[in-house]
Amino acid sequence: MKREDLELIVALCRNRAGLKIDIEKTYLIESRLAPLARRDGFGSIPDMIAALRDKREDKLAWAIVEAMTLNETAFYRDPEVFSFLTAEALPHLARRRAPTAAPLRVWSAGCATGQELYSLAMQIDAVRGALGGVQVELYGSDLSERCMEKAQTGLYTQFEVQRGLPIRQLVDYFEKQEEMWLMSPRIRQMARWRRINLLADLTPLGQFDMILCRNVVSQMDETSKVRVLEGLAPRLAPDGLLILGAQEIAATSAEPYLPLAGRPGLYSRNPAYRAAA
Amino acid sequence: MERVGALRTCLIVDDSRVIRKVARRILEDLDFEIAEAADGMEALAWCRAAMPDVILLDWNMPVMTGIDFLRQLRKEPGGGEPRVVFCTVENSVENIRAALDAGASEYIMKPFDGDIIEAKFAQAGLL
Structure with a gap:
């Protein structure tokens, strides 16, 4: 991913949900975005981010924030x-x-x-x-x-x-x-x-x-x-x-x-x- | 089965050598001393010689199935003591209920990994 795309994702997550995403953890960011890009029919993560920049769709922006959220949970955790x-x-x-x-x-x-x-x-x-x-x-x-x-x-x-x-x-x-x-x-x-x-x-x-x-x-x-x-x-x-x-x-x-x-x-x-x- | 220091003993009963090997590695990391048996009859022989603290038990095995072994074990002198955790592909509600009725403490549905064994042993109060 390009630096400017990483910066966009980090800012999006921070502004919408207060999420703290380490921009240096490129692999982590890509591994969370890749399934979303596939699911929504984009050829690649850069394609998905290009669509986000072009269309500024609220739905896609939230989908990206959701994908970046850690949804780790379990029955009776602690x-x-x-x-x-x-x-x-x-x-x-x-x-x-x-x-x-x-x-x-x-x-x-x-x-x-x-x-x-x-x-x-x-x-x-x-x-x-x-x-x-x-x-x-x-x-x-x-x-x-x-x-x-x-x-x-x-x-x-x-x-x-x-x-x-x-x-x-x-x-x-x-x-x-x-x-x-x-x-x-x-x-x-x-x-x-x-x-x-x-x-x-x-x-x-x-x-x-x-x-x-x-x-x-x-x-x-x-x-x-x-x-x-x-x-x-x-x-x-x-x-x-x-x-x-x-x-x-x-x-x-x-x-x-x-x-x-x-x-x-x-x-x-x-x-x-x-x-x- | 020789007891070493404070290590607790776990008898792994499964007809698959691969499963026994994987389970052994996981349980040794959890500080259990391991013995292995390939069917229920062999497991009974182990238990009659020295009751383990825990038994990780497959269901489908030749000679004697896991559930038949468990029912027999509970009739043996001291056979009420070991905690029994099933580890099997048999994952119907009926099978699970039968295992619990026969005195199993927990039930792992295959496939399993180290995290699942650790979580289930913790739930059974074994860690």
Whole structure:
């Protein structure tokens, strides 16, 4: 790829999604763009970029940004997080919401192909009794329309269901369809999916008791990371929980969150920040 | 099967020499001491001599199938102890349920790689 094409891709990803792409990693960029170029019928990556320059099609621009996003996910990635959420955090929040009969709202932001939210849905299905009848609404979002389509169908490959999903849950919650595995309708109905750019205005989404945004901001440049974390803070209920990847740090200049002691990646809202906002 | 230090033992039961070799390499990297058997009967002989900690078990084998081996194993003195992880091309829901009912801890559908074995052994509490 020519340097000017690489620069265009890096700028496109940064401006549209806050993605941090290392321009020196030519091979990585090409390996992510090549399947898209083939899929959309271009003879080569330079042909696709030439079309982007000529036509300035919004659809193609977003397809390129989506292709450059790392959609790495798995069922029960970091299983101890799920154990904590279902054994402690969700029952605790359910007790607090019980007097008002308000549902618990959980958002998996940047959820790629949906395994994280489905993992949580299966756990909630198993411990429903511990939630004292409080309903849980599950929302999944990603920048990628294709990821959202896959999450919505709930259809996963054998390789995908073997990464993190206990075999007992596979046979209890999935149906085999030829070489693929389909999530049961009962679990699929628990989740709603929508394409969302975390850099956009998130106010219309309302508030959530739990926001999972794991291994998302680590893909972003520093400015976008701060913007996303500050944008998520008002979306989190005052007693809600933000869950980042274990290695991700929520510290921003405004410090909207406080870390939970002994729980790497877990944060509550900072009351001081809320007052200031 | 001789125990060395704190190493845990894994008996790989598969009629394919290639599969046994691949699985051995992966499991040795996960610090298991390995023994191999080519069918269920040979595996039973190993277990009667010294029960392994884990058994990685194929389904379709000559002489005695994996599921018949597992059912027999659970009747043997001390045969309830080893954790059994199936590793097979038999990937129907019925087969998987039968394996779980017979006392399998986990189930790997072939083809597999090191990441899948590691993930499944971790889920079964073996790592």
